[in-house]
Amino acid sequence: MRATWEDLRLYLNxxxxxxxxxxxxxxxxxxxxxxxxxxxxxxxxxxxxxVLDKGHIFIMVENG
Numbered sequence: 608m609r610a611t612w613e614d615l616r617l618y619l620n621x622x623x624x625x626x627x628x629x630x631x632x633x634x635x636x637x638x639x640x641x642x643x644x645x646x647x648x649x650x651x652x653x654x655x656x657x658v659l660d661k662g663h664i665f666i667m668v669e670n671g
Contacts, residue, residue: 612664636668645669 622630634647645668653663 634666636666 619630635644636647637644648667648669651665651667653659653661653665655661659665
């Protein structure tokens with residue numbers, strides 16, 4: 608099963624309730640195919656595209 612934005616929201620809300628300091632960490636994405644972490648630049652909402660539906664939320668990362 609793939610994670611949803613709702614799964615992420617619930618997890619982050621739990622961390623907030625517990626006063627977890629990791630909420631102040633920088634957002635990163637992991638690419639298991641090469642074993643690298645990349646910092647997220649920002650959260651974006653999709654415009655017209657042939658891969659994702661309009662309005663789909665995604666996280667932008669730069670890998671180079």
